[in-house]
Amino acid sequence: MTGETKWGCTHNERQPVSSTCAAIWAAPACLPRVSSIQLWWATRVHSPHHSLWSLQWPSTRLSANISPRFPGSQPFGSVPLTPVVSQPTVLQPYGPPPTSAQVTAQLAGMQISGAVAPALPPVGLGYGSPASLASASGSFPNPGLYGSYPQGQAPPLSQAQGHLGAQPPQRSAPPQASTFTSPASGGPRMPSMTGPFLPGQGFGGPSLSQPNHVSSPPPQALPPGTQMTGPPGPPPPMHSSQQPGYQLQQNGSFGPARGPQPNYGSPYPGAPTFGSQPGPPQPLPPKRLDPDAIPSPQLNELPPQQKTRHRIDPDAIPSPIQVIEDDRNNRGSEPFVTGVRGQVPPLVTTNFLVKDQGNASPRYIRCTSYNIPCTSDMAKQAQVPLAAVIKPLARLPPEEVSPYVVDHGESGPLRCNRCKAYMCPFMQFIEGGRRFQCCFCSCINDVPPQYFQHLDHTGKRVDAYDRPELSLGSYEFLATVDYCKNNKFPSPPAFIFMIDVSYNAIRSGLVRLLCEELKSLLDFLPREGGTEESAIRVGFVTYNKVLHFYNVKSSLAQPQMMVVSDVADMFVPLLDGFLVNVSESRAVITSLLDQIPEMFADTRETETVFAPVIQAGMEALKAAECAGKLFLFHTSLPIAEAPGKLKNRDDRKLINTDKEKTLFQPQTGAYQTLAKECVAQGCCVDLFLFPNQYVDVATLSVVPQLTGGSVYKYACFQVENDQERFLSDLRRDVQKVVGFDAVMRVRTSTGIRAVDFFGAFYMSNTTDVELAGLDGDKTVTVEFKHDDRLNEESGALLQCALLYTSCAGQRRLRIHNLALNCCTQLADLYRNCETDTLINYMAKFAYRGVLNSPVKTVRDTLITQCAQILACYRKNCASPSSAGQLILPECMKLLPVYLNCVLKSDVLQPGAEVTTDDRAYVRQLVTSMDVAETNVFFYPRLLPLTKSPIESATEPPAVRASEERLSNGDIYLLENGLNLFLWVGASVQQGVVQSLFNVSSFSQITSGLSVLPVLDNPLSKKVRGLIDSLRAQRSRYMKLIVVKQEDKLEMLFKHFLVEDKSLSGGASYVDFLCHMHKEIRQLLS
């Protein structure tokens, strides 16, 4: 089945069609993907329905029920569980048995009521802003979390040489790391208990007086299984003496907000606050988790140090690392074949190949559930959002085939007459092939004579496998002139570089660096189909309070400048010679780029305009009758007198008030109006910001956001520190393939319809997503609602159609189809969900919500929805059990931990060091993120570097993002797609320090270092190679920051240890899980 090119595709290889692979993958998909994590009260030991496995630790016990339905299957990887009691599994009351595995954590006195003590940030700590940290350490100038740090490395080859879509390195993780292991520390605590705990009671919040255990030996473990031999005892009395089985902690990370550490010291005197804003008061912890809100007399009578007693062992609760590892091991080795309807794909963290057999690859579309409830009543009951995360122009790994281009000539693509859906594999041909019934609206359509083909005995067209649109999930059609603006085929797009030449831009070295880079970068503009030269034309504008246009016509000896000072009524002073072909005008362009830094070298102009710049670029494209992209390089708040003039309205006192939402809203409507004009012209705006202080990102990012553009931010930009990061981002941004003047429409089969859209785009009606530009990184999340009953047999269909102009000016339609199952049993819904996609949707929903609602309301809404989802599962799908159990569906067992990360993110719960601009920036970034990006952004990857053998070529297995997972004898990399840290433990071997940093001791390592020395030894090579590979996986360059244990900079790093309690008041994972349990119990009672 290879080598056929009948449909005139641009590729000469066809994807093999393998039915055997489909069979292989059908099987795991049918596995009941439900297990339960049950947090259990002391009085309950055995379930009569399940075989029990047991793990022991002091105050809590974990037992896993492994259903014998799939004998031999170990749902949690290599968990060394000891079988204690073995009983037959009883079917679940609803539908087929959803339980393939159950883990039961039995918690003696689980601290529901004390879930999160409102730990005030340590008084007098005053970690201050990163700015103050940086200033104090003297290493770098005022970086923010999203700011910038020194850099000086050569760019990654893939970016420097223009190879787009660098393939992420193989990530086949070794089958290791089972975090559900029995904690070696601790024996049973049950015998010492004195009385049962009622639900809702507990042992109070964590203490502020936690010892900073670092390397104490683990307590003695008692023989496993002893706990299960008798009935459970009552809860233990409160001993303030040593408790022998506690998870040892470092710096109290698992309890209250971290207390003062040696070396952290107090505020740095005279340290400036970030930007020009006064530092805000330390935010108060959230009230919603206040234990005092729950009657718990025992709790309040306890001395504080006793309130920490009965913690849940973090190893007993669902581990993101374990889930990721299991999926890699189970699903990473075989291709994912898309032939079967409703298959849940491997996780985004698994490296897998896709074979298109009729449904779109998960690289293009991922769904929150692959099995949709048949009725809206069921959907409302479950509260599981039905959403698809669509990345229409996603880049594929080299092993996969880009969508074939189908050319139907003048007749254009075949569509349903009624709903306008495009021909796809699900259309049903009838009457011997003379007609087809639309799979979306059931309309019967005539087959045009030129498209007629006979049917085989199964009713399938005999040419089905020769036509991509009849056999594949994703393909493209060449569009006819009917699909073009003004019924005219488009001209090739143009790029306009618009450079701020005000004082700040010149002084930081930005203008010189940029002009130098553009001279070579212009040779790497996106091309198509192996053409030698890009079709894209370029133009140049510089500006401060006025705009300077440049004539770079090839016939000129020198470029000509034209100044437009009437910024209130922007016009383009020249047409001929403004947009030019790079190779034709190379000499003039080079001359211009040489002259710009010199021309403005002595400028004293500090004021800038902004809206007129965009207006000018858009007018230029309009005059040239083409779509295109503006690359804006901008440094300051545009305060010069002009349309779109802004004032500094940053006010951190608004945080946690009803007016906080105004910080996220644009301060004027002028930019929305401007964006609308840009979209109409197909003018996409990419904004590179280089602020030294507040620039109102919330307002400046409106046009990029609504035109499908990108925003990059480099706080306090200095060439020597930040050029690597900026140039890497710029190279990638300029070179990436973009679709212009695009419209996306999502059609669905009868019964559901797309009702809401999240992403960087503009909508002028309720159905069409308009994108002035769309690149391979941008994602649109679409929510669906029922408008009728769905049918189990026919399932549900989605078709995403994207009409766009390619880089070469070709008008095309890209079609993605996806068939989903429909169910009448809730258990089927919960078995086929994807938590990573749910989180993507919920984060975008929340991040949009902060524009209109108080942040607290948004957080509460998320918590309520999560509780409703889990309560519905508990009520309808889980086997009857004690109310004290927290039961999570297997597919959603990470929902609480991931949701907690969203709740405590900078947008929803900012720490003192996060600026208003940072929050607006991140809010805007997340809006366009795909599932893989939101996954790592909210739950960062933490990789130990010296645990695995140096020779090992694979990435080391990650550990959970918690301080207690850090060993002070090791080195770790942490990345979240935007930030990259190298954390060095204080007791790291001297040889390791020497190998990596070329210094003889820990104390000699420069804190805040951003480049590792290039040393010729295996460890250095491995670590630098790993850093390069992490960077290659992400769409933005991550600057490295070396952080030493107990160093001032460590606070920045700890911000990303998301399983711990955060300084801004965000709950720890364990505390949040307890809180979630309480919410669920309230819903069920």
Ligand SMILES: [Zn+2]
């Ligand atoms: Zn139709």
